Amino acid sequence: MNVLVTGGAGYIGSHTCVQLIEAGMTPVIFDNLYNAKAAVLDRIEKVAGKRPEFIQGDVRDKSALVAALKTHDIHSVIHFAGLKAVGESVEKPLEYYDNNVNGTLVLVDAMRAVGVKHLVFSSSATVYGDPASVPITESFPTSATNPYGRSKLMVEECLTDFQKANPEWTITLLRYFNPVGSHPTGEMGEDPQGIPNNLMPFVSQVAVGRRDFLSIFGNDYPTPDGTGVRDYIHVMDLADGHIAALKRLNHRKGLHIYNLGTGNGSSVLDMVKAFELASGKQIPYKIVDRRPGDIAECWADPSKANKDLGWAATRSLQDMTTDGWKWQSLNPEGYPE
Ligand code: NAD
Ligand code: UD1
Numbered sequence: 279m280n281v282l283v284t285g286g287a288g289y290i291g292s293h294t295c296v297q298l299i300e301a302g303m304t305p306v307i308f309d310n311l312y313n314a315k316a317a318v319l320d321r322i323e324k325v326a327g328k329r330p331e332f333i334q335g336d337v338r339d340k341s342a343l344v345a346a347l348k349t350h351d352i353h354s355v356i357h358f359a360g361l362k363a364v365g366e367s368v369e370k371p372l373e374y375y376d377n378n379v380n381g382t383l384v385l386v387d388a389m390r391a392v393g394v395k396h397l398v399f400s401s402s403a404t405v406y407g408d409p410a411s412v413p414i415t416e417s418f419p420t421s422a423t424n425p426y427g428r429s430k431l432m433v434e435e436c437l438t439d440f441q442k443a444n445p446e447w448t449i450t451l452l453r454y455f456n457p458v459g460s461h462p463t464g465e466m467g468e469d470p471q472g473i474p475n476n477l478m479p480f481v482s483q484v485a486v487g488r489r490d491f492l493s494i495f496g497n498d499y500p501t502p503d504g505t506g507v508r509d510y511i512h513v514m515d516l517a518d519g520h521i522a523a524l525k526r527l528n529h530r531k532g533l534h535i536y537n538l539g540t541g542n543g544s545s546v547l548d549m550v551k552a553f554e555l556a557s558g559k560q561i562p563y564k565i566v567d568r569r570p571g572d573i574a575e576c577w578a579d580p581s582k583a584n585k586d587l588g589w590a591a592t593r594s595l596q597d598m599t600t601d602g603w604k605w606q607s608l609n610p611e612g613y614p615e
Pocket of ligand 1: 284285286287288289290291308309310311312313314335336337338357358359360361362377381400401402403454455456457
């Protein structure tokens with residue numbers, strides 16, 4: 279089965295391509311390399327034993343998408359491509375709506391033109407806003423507090439309306455919690471450009487000596503140790519969730535929504551301790567003010583995905599930090615240019 283993977287050169291997309299190959303499927307990567315390096319293709323080949331086809335293109339380019347879908351006889355699309363930095367989205371809302379919302383509309387239009395009717399979309403737990411309670415089920419109300427989150431919510435709504443009007447389509451919205459870690463070989467991992475926005479890439483850059491200390495954004499939240507609690511999920515488990523969605527929902531037309539999380543919450547200090555254990559390095563930190571827009575706690579009820587997709591996260595916090603450290607220590611500057 280040939281699968282077009284938009285954004286497949288990025289962090290989650292590249293790990294998913296490895297698991298697609300392992301599952302006997304054929305990924306075709308469509309990425310404009312805005313936030314990725316071509317070297318990732320060598321690493322996918324090294325790890326999975328097969329080099330994926332690569333098309334350098336933009337999801338806002340309908341004719342390039344139509345050509346890719348036709349030439350490669352695509353059966354399904356996994357749509358990772360987009361921009362993902364919350365702070366940047368506040369500064370550049372137009373760019374976020376253009377890449378994330380317009381990009382998705384152009385992609386669906388291209389798929390319709392060719393007759394490809396199976397789409398898996400990368401959504402986020404951010405669509406739950408500040409949840410009234412935890413764990414979060416798929417039926418919780420949705421809201422957005424920044425343009426990034428709003429772009430995910432808008433895409434979810436557009437795709438829901440589109441699927442209603444086109445009941446022969448299969449569209450799956452996967453709401454990721456906090457993906458971390460890397461391929462266990464350490465050949466592939468997260469390679470943020472500039473100062474990392476997210477916790478674990480920052481922690482690993484402190485461990486490897488690229489940054490002096492971690493700033494912990496607040497220790498006065500109503501959580502067991504006062505720091506924010508999240509549902510960290512190993513990127514390989516997340517990748518497997520996509521394979522499960524493609525396989526299980528292949529013949530189930532409809533609009534499907536799943537949380538991809540572990541169901542466990544860990545605090546910032548839990549993550550720092552786990553990373554220290556995995557790396558044998560001390561992580562110096564300072565407590566600073568809360569980050570605007572942050573919430574106290576957020577973790578998934580993944581039972582719907584467990585039941586319907588036959589999928590569950592199996593990798594531990596120790597796997598996440600051990601594999602993350604392997605990648606960072608073997609590739610202190612990330613992928614080569
Ligand atoms: P990433 O930035 O590593 O990957 C995104 C990829 O899309 C990059 O390779 C980039 O070059 C490409 N891209 C961006 N705009 C494009 C465009 N217009 N045309 C073609 N390619 C384009 O990010 P990631 O962490 O792998 O995230 C993948 C998806 O998952 C994103 O949609 C993101 O919003 C979503 N998501 C990520 C997280 C997370 O914590 N990483 C959490 C929830 C949801
Ligand atoms: C962030 C995004 C969210 C996105 C998610 C996954 C914000 C406000 N939210 O969520 O939309 O879906 O990433 O990509 O950016 N922390 C520190 N110091 C740091 C970095 C983080 O203490 O240098 C803390 C945060 O306060 C939080 C936890 O670590 O409690 C996790 O932060 P992060 O990795 O940025 O993820 P989220 O805030 O959950």
